[in-house]
Amino acid sequence: MRQMKQPGPVQSPRILTELCERTRDVFITLPAGADLLNGLRDAVLSLGGKGAGITLLGGRINRLHYFTGMPDPSGRRLATYGDPTPLEGPIELLSGNAIVGQDAEGRPLVHGHAVMAEVSGKVHGGHLPPGECPVGAGGVRALAVLHDGAVFAVREDRETNYSIFHPDRVTEAAE
Amino acid sequence: MTDETAGIELQNGRLGRVAVVRLRPNLDMVSGVEEAARQAGFSQAIVRSAVGSLVDACLEAGGRRSGYEGPGVEILSLTGEVGPGGAILRGTISTPAQTVHGGRFVRGENAICITLELVLQEWLPESPPE
Numbered sequence: 001m002r003q004m005k006q007p008g009p010v011q012s013p014r015i016l017t018e019l020c021e022r023t024r025d026v027f028i029t030l031p032a033g034a035d036l037l038n039g040l041r042d043a044v045l046s047l048g049g050k051g052a053g054i055t056l057l058g059g060r061i062n063r064l065h066y067f068t069g070m071p072d073p074s075g076r077r078l079a080t081y082g083d084p085t086p087l088e089g090p091i092e093l094l095s096g097n098a099i100v101g102q103d104a105e106g107r108p109l110v111h112g113h114a115v116m117a118e119v120s121g122k123v124h125g126g127h128l129p130p131g132e133c134p135v136g137a138g139g140v141r142a143l144a145v146l147h148d149g150a151v152f153a154v155r156e157d158r159e160t161n162y163s164i165f166h167p168d169r170v171t172e173a174a175e
Numbered sequence: 176m177t178d179e180t181a182g183i184e185l186q187n188g189r190l191g192r193v194a195v196v197r198l199r200p201n202l203d204m205v206s207g208v209e210e211a212a213r214q215a216g217f218s219q220a221i222v223r224s225a226v227g228s229l230v231d232a233c234l235e236a237g238g239r240r241s242g243y244e245g246p247g248v249e250i251l252s253l254t255g256e257v258g259p260g261g262a263i264l265r266g267t268i269s270t271p272a273q274t275v276h277g278g279r280f281v282r283g284e285n286a287i288c289i290t291l292e293l294v295l296q297e298w299l300p301e302s303p304p305e
Binding site for chain 2: 014080145151160
């Protein structure tokens, strides 16, 4: 297994784990016209949730562009996203995962990757940007587990030189 | 008439607590997910969601292993469980060449690149596995 040196100092612990005692399962149906990722975020917020793990069950997307990873030519980071790949719809969303958490200011943020097929059947996949994936006819279905007590929150990670999700306890005062 | 239920195993139970997890770079994903479940105190668990990337990927499908070179292999979907025998994880990836592949993630061969954001949920069987 190839391991590669990151640009910053190694951080510890290597596995960050926070437990949530209270959970709630919700089926989400996003209607045509909703944005895929922002719609998932808003669905979780509408239930009073601060964090959720989401399984994309499928549906239709009108158009999108996605990103795949690549080595960072600047050397500032080990890997980065390449140029966006546009897909004209209708696009069939096949599967994927998304996580709802909070940005560095405590505002809701969603991060998602997905697999999708174009009309020819050719399969694509990558990182999907919020606000850029309008849901098509028939909608999109997803299963979410909402969790209290701990959420993903964006923090600067000196090791990778990215600001990314880390598990954070939610204090009672903030709940 | 043959009994089509022969060999089917059923386990009653319910889902329990959730663990919110980050695996840092260069950890092996399969053993890292197992260790996260152990830290959370889950003897059985399922993956509810996961978003992240790998240095390189090694997937097995139908007994054949295939390797995909990164860094920056994106994990597109991850499904699977942690049980008494360890973690069994399957899913799909995209490569820097923008191709999509799938299979079972091979233990010891899938180092985390930037991060793995993971939501694990405990499975509580009515009768614990022997």
